[in-house]
Amino acid sequence: MHALTGDDQAAEISIAVPVDEMTHAMLAQAQLLHRIAKRHGIQIIHQTDQEHTDYTSAGYTADCYRAAWGQPPARxxxxxxxxxxxxxxxxxxxxxxxxMGRSGREHSIKFEELAGAAV
Structure with missing residues (x-):
């Protein structure tokens, strides 16, 4: 989509949360990911502020995956x-x-109480 339009917004597809998490892990290995992308003649663009994790098995992303590789692994x-x-x-x-709250993004731990108890 990006190659056709040059539009980052239009090129962003819905993705499943576990796949998005793995994408972030891959991006942390930038040099390795760059070599893989170069070997396959592709470009990987990921903009966290635009990601859509509202994937559904009946949506566009799943249709594209099925057309390219078959049924997406349900896992x-x-x-x-x-x-x-x-x-x-x-x-x-x-x-x-x-x-722990919000998927580990916040907590209600009172560190000052824990520090006082340790003294």
Whole structure:
């Protein structure tokens, strides 16, 4: 899409959360990813501020994946509704028991209380 339009917004496709997380892990290995992309004659563009993690197995991304490689592996290509359900379940487990919220992005740990108890 980007090659056809030059439009970053139009080229951003919906992606499953586990696949997006792996993309971030790959991007952390920039030199290796650059060599792989160069070997295959492709360019990898990822802009976190534009990412869409609202993938559905009935959507455009899944249709493109099926056309190129067959059925997306269900283990990694989770529908957005399933991701929301799993995150809610984890929040129910972790928020009251260890004080972690928003998928590990916030916490209710009182460090000053812990530091005082250690003295």
């Amino acid at each position: 990694y290509w989770l529908d957005h509704a399933e991701v929301l359900q799993r995150r809610a379940h984890l929040a129910d487990l972790y928020t009251p028991s260890i004080g």
